[in-house]
Amino acid sequence: MALTDTTIRQAKARDNDWKLADGKGLYLLVTKTGSKLWRLKFRVGGKEKKLALGSYPEIGLKEARAKRDEARRLVQSGSDPSSVKRERRIAKKLATANTFDAIAEEYIAKIEAEGRAGATIGKTRWLLSKLSPALGSRPIGEITPHELLAVLKASERAGHRETARRLRSFASRVFRYAVATVRAKSDPAQPLRGALVSPVAKHHAAITDPVAFGGLLRAIEEYSGQPVTCLALRFTPHVFQRPGEIRQAEWTEIDFENAVWTIPAERMKQRHAHRVPLSRQALAILSEAHELTGGGRYVFPKLGSSLKPMSENAINGALRRLGYGSDRMTAHGFRSTASSLLNESGKWSYDAIERALSHADRNQVRAAYHRGTHWLERVEMAQWWSDYLDQLRNGADIVLFTDRNAG
Template identity: 35%
Template sequence: MTLTATEARAAKARAKDYKLADSGGLYLFITTKGAKSWRFKYRFAGKEKRLTFGLFPEVSLSAARDRRDDARAILRENKDPAVEAERRKLAAIAAAGATFKAVAEDWQRDEAPGWSPSHTARVRFRLERDLYPALGKMPIADITGPMVLRELRKIEKRGSIETAKRVKGYVVAIFKRAKGEHLVGADAVLGISEIGDALKPTPAGSKQPSLTKIEDLIELQRAVDRSTAGITTKLASRLIALTVVRVGVLRTATWDEFEGIDWDDPDAPAPDAMWRISASRMKLDVEDKGNEAFGHEVPLSTQAVALLRQLRSITGNRPFLFPGGKSWREPLSDSAISSLYKRMAGGAYKGRMVPHGWRSAFSTVMNERAAELSRDGDRMLIDMMLAHVPQGMSASEWAYNRARYLKPRRELGQAWADLLAN
């Protein structure tokens, strides 16, 4: 016969501990002092074991039976209910201390080695300003998509549409970290990911502006040359135009990344001049930043080599090509070139061109040129020169393609430099 709740309440202390059986291994254990606890007897790996479910009447008879049934289900999966109970207990303790801020700080600490200092500072600033005040102290397991969306809406109200999207990306990455540590489930990550559909679309024309006519680009360079900016900033603007690398890569470039140039002989030819940029400095998925096969090689045009030789006489005794204005130990400010474009020529280029725009300019001009000359294969070369890694391409495939197409990439880069020199 099974135990009844009435029998459990009526059980009194005796001279010795005893138990009242229920069913399926469940029984009520009564001590000599009258304490009553639910226990479950089972066998696992050939050994008899016991699991305690709690005190009666705090844990009712029906609740104890539910826990027994759960334990028996675990046994059917060839798992030890006691071990699983301990694992859940530890997970609950960990989750209780796993606030959103704690997980976010761990995520930043581990990712920062693959980020530039400026990006690291931006991520920290945005989290501290936009998310920590409302969500920082909450257990990450308690945070829902609507809660995050509410904070992103506040960013949108400031007019920072793109920033809201970036911050949402940080939150997704943080939740993926939490999922890996078993602090949240896959549904939580999916719920955060899906709020992107509720964010405002990027307004038309709010992308980084760019000039796309060669004559306009040439005039821009002339305006840079006529400006009152320092010589290194002017040369930085011209080198980014010739190499179409990202601003962060350019301003943190070091002299040891360049090869194939005889610095002692300014007239020596440099047909194999190359700028080798490590994967850690490229805009890649975090897991690819540690794989040097995803590094980027920039074949240098004759114009780029001449510029570098001129720059070498100015900053060649410094590690950075473009040292900062305050200290040679720091690189050029990430806003130096963009600020120049905004103020020069009486503000004529403000809202029309930014340093990143050289990449769009190169893509537009050289794709139009490819169409005019029926050079269909140039499209792939253009993407490779912009370091656009095709989705799903492995490191070995990417390295092989770059090596295979080095000569045509060099020719295309020279053609681009020649257009700008007209």
């Protein structure tokens, strides 16, 4: 006898599971816990099988019968409804895992596991957040160059040319990862390389005139801001490392006895540990800092929180308060100043200067064979540089450079 909704609703749990038959293999399994589950009994190749069709009342009687009829048609065509259901479930799962967002998250997890810096991961997630609204839920294999270009052009029209360029580059890396993991056939970002307006290169402002730089050093010496900021501002010209490396410096990295600051690989742009020789002047500044912050983790901690490093805007902010605008000098500009004046001195080899700046050799063949760190020269150069800064700060009108190659 065919079931009715009334019969189903009135069915109660018993001590053991029991069945209410409907017809053509469809029945309702009433469990001892009170659940009501639709099941279909069918035969494939002479073997009896069962198929779960859902639970009542989520699946009503009419829908259960429709599912039964669909399954019976599959059996009649020679297919196994259980296998078809499993394939559909897998296909749905793959479709969800194949969205741009899902593949991008996989890619980010991969580069994170490979040891990319936290700052790099943060920037990468920011780029993903810019692409997600338009592309995040799209199957990655269906995204076209035209579709991606529309997103990039929107950023470009908003005046964010550099962001548009970075978005294209990041999208391309995600698509190439999808190709490598057999989730896409091509990279739609690749043909768009020439489609965007090139951003105007912006260089970090820096003072490279010795006399003018001496004026800055005197202003730094007289700066009356927060003590930790003052120390970081005085320390920066002597070591000319990247602002992020300086503000995140930890006391465990400082070797006073051997006069070396070792920056771990995870904080370095080139992903290699970098040793910085410390002059007498740099060590003196660090000794001052140790009296203030030596009991904590960071050499230059954030104001009001010893558990965090100094704000990334602290040095630039101090320069602005000293009257040096962003078009004249920046925290990163100390590197350019050191590079220019050290090279102009003629006293030090190009390789020693480049390694002091922790620059990667762009000539990959040369880099493979030229692995020396020029350490002894760099130690001598670090002390010469600090002595030279003292001369500039003290108002030397002319600093004579002696060519180290002169006979």
